[in-house]
Amino acid sequence: MNYGELRTLFSDLLNRNDCSDTLADTFISMGLRRVERLLRTPIQTSTFTKTIDNTWTGFEPIPTDYLGVKTISVNNIPVPRITWSQAQDGGGWIIKGGGFFFYPDLKEGDTLRVDYYNEFLRGVADDAITDYSSVLTDVTVYAALTYAGDYFIDERLDRWQATLSGLIQEVQLMADIDETSGGLQITPIGGGIV
Numbered sequence: 001m002n003y004g005e006l007r008t009l010f011s012d013l014l015n016r017n018d019c020s021d022t023l024a025d026t027f028i029s030m031g032l033r034r035v036e037r038l039l040r041t042p043i044q045t046s047t048f049t050k051t052i053d054n055t056w057t058g059f060e061p062i063p064t065d066y067l068g069v070k071t072i073s074v075n076n077i078p079v080p081r082i083t084w085s086q087a088q089d090g091g092g093w094i095i096k097g098g099g100f101f102f103y104p105d106l107k108e109g110d111t112l113r114v115d116y117y118n119e120f121l122r123g124v125a126d127d128a129i130t131d132y133s134s135v136l137t138d139v140t141v142y143a144a145l146t147y148a149g150d151y152f153i154d155e156r157l158d159r160w161q162a163t164l165s166g167l168i169q170e171v172q173l174m175a176d177i178d179e180t181s182g183g184l185q186i187t188p189i190g191g192g193i194v
Contacts (some may be wrong), residue, residue: 004126006133010141014148024144027151032120032132033145036067038168039139040089041175045070046118052110059099060112072117083150139167 001009009016015025036044048063072079072093082092083101090103106112120132132140142164149157 001128001133001138002129003133005122006137007126010144010148013141013145016148016152019148019152020166024148025129027147028140029143030147031145032122033142034143034146035132035136035139035168039136039175040068040070040117041102041171042178043135044117044120045115047115049111049113049115052106052108052112056106056108056157058105059096059101060114062095062097063114063116063118065118067117067119069115071113072115073102073113074102074110075160076111076113136171139164139171142167142183 007028010028011019011021019027023078037099044067045120046063046065050060051102052177057171069081071099072081079102080092082089082098085102086092087101093100093102102112121130142160145160146157146164148154149160162164
């Protein structure tokens with residue numbers, strides 16, 4: 001489903017003649033922001049890597065589409081998040097002032113990898129197919145309906161919120177299972193799976 005079809009589905013379910021496309025787009029955008037706050041799924045992930053060089057300033061700026069960290073590793077070794085009070089002891093990272101700081105500091109030649117949850121793409125054309133319009137269609141539509149229901153003081157608001165809550169739980173459960181399921185595989189030094 002493309003974005004224009006998603007908007008049409010939203011408008012059909014809202015079933016009001018006083019909701020323009022512009023207003024529908026506002027409700028969809030607000031609904032997406034809510035979905036981003038509630039869900040953490042594989043389709044919301046991005047990765048950036050960086051090899052530390054002699055221009056390293058001691059921190060890595062947070063990406064502009066950042067919602068939260070999934071994992072951070074240095075030289076393929078996971079690095080835990082620590083509190084500011086633990087920074088003196090080292091062995092982790094913190095977020096401060098719009099950047100990731102590492103304790104101990106990274107060295108030239110280190111490879112930093114940040115896997116993070118990102119925002120969905122905004123401002124797309126009607127014929128664009130996005131993750132939220134093709135994979136999270138029902139979640140997006142019901143999130144938008146909750147904002148429309150509040151705006152129009154619609155008596156269906158409670159049902160829309162209940163439906164959204166159930167959809168969010170289903171999608172997050174599927175994402176959690178996808179992230180954590182599968183058998184443990186041990187690969188010996190000689191190869192093969194034990």
